[in-house]
Amino acid sequence: MTTIFAALYAIGVIVLAPISFGIYQVRVADALLPLAIILGVPVALGTSLGCVIANIYGGLGLIDIIGGAIANFLACLLAAYIGGESFTKRIVGCLVETLTITVIVGGYLSVIFNVPVETGVIGVLVGSIISINILGFTILEVLLRGNIVRK
Numbered sequence: 001m002t003t004i005f006a007a008l009y010a011i012g013v014i015v016l017a018p019i020s021f022g023i024y025q026v027r028v029a030d031a032l033l034p035l036a037i038i039l040g041v042p043v044a045l046g047t048s049l050g051c052v053i054a055n056i057y058g059g060l061g062l063i064d065i066i067g068g069a070i071a072n073f074l075a076c077l078l079a080a081y082i083g084g085e086s087f088t089k090r091i092v093g094c095l096v097e098t099l100t101i102t103v104i105v106g107g108y109l110s111v112i113f114n115v116p117v118e119t120g121v122i123g124v125l126v127g128s129i130i131s132i133n134i135l136g137f138t139i140l141e142v143l144l145r146g147n148i149v150r151k
Contacts, residue, residue, distance in 0.1 A: 001039065005032060005046025006053065009072075013054035019127075021058040023113045023120060026127035029054070030101065031135035036076035037083030037093050038140065038149050044076035063108050071104035094137045098128040 012029030013020045020027050029050070036043035048069040055065040075097040083093030102125045110120030143149045 001042035002046040002049070005035075005043050006049035008032060009047045009050025010053040010057075013050070014057050017058070020054070021060065022123075023109055023115060024123040024127070026130050028131055028135065030072075030128060030131035031139055033072065033076055033097050033101075033132055034079060034083075034090070034094050034136035034140040035143075036080045036097075037090055038144065040080045041077075044073050044080065047076060048073040060109075060112055063112060067104060067108045071101050074104070075100035090140060091137070094133050094140075097136075098125070098132045101128050101132070 009029045009032055012032070013027055016028050019025060020029070029047075032043065032047055036047075051068040051072045052065055055068045058064060078100060079093035079097045082096055083090045102121055106121035106124035107117060108120075109115075109124065110117040113120070
């Protein structure tokens with residue numbers, strides 16, 4: 001399962017590279033992150049490995065390669081810990097993922113692009129809301145409500 005998530009994440013970022021890299025970005029592949037709430041560590045490891053692969057392709061350097069992987073891993077672990085059987089816990093888990101990604105990635109992108117930290121944070125926050133809280137949460141709920149995957 002880890003390998004599948006790594007491949008899906010890397011392909012999703014690379015295919016959508018024009019909107020996946022930069023100070024303002026929407027990483028559609030981040031829609032996979034909320035699945036850690038129901039599938040746990042394989043999603044955390046897979047999206048982290050996929051992030052390493054994608055960020056090598058992206059060419060923003062070692063900070064992005066390592067920082068992005070750490071952000072994904074930590075965000076997924078926190079969401080898996082917080083999220084659960086209740087709808088509210090799953091929402092909170094996704095919000096924690098968004099905040100984790102926003103602070104870590106937004107922080108180091110401001111350094112890479114030499115812009116104020118607020119610019120980096122806002123640039124990542126908007127994209128993360130779209131990918132994690134709208135797309136990812138929707139996928140998570142569809143899988144749960146359709147009994148496709150169980151917690």
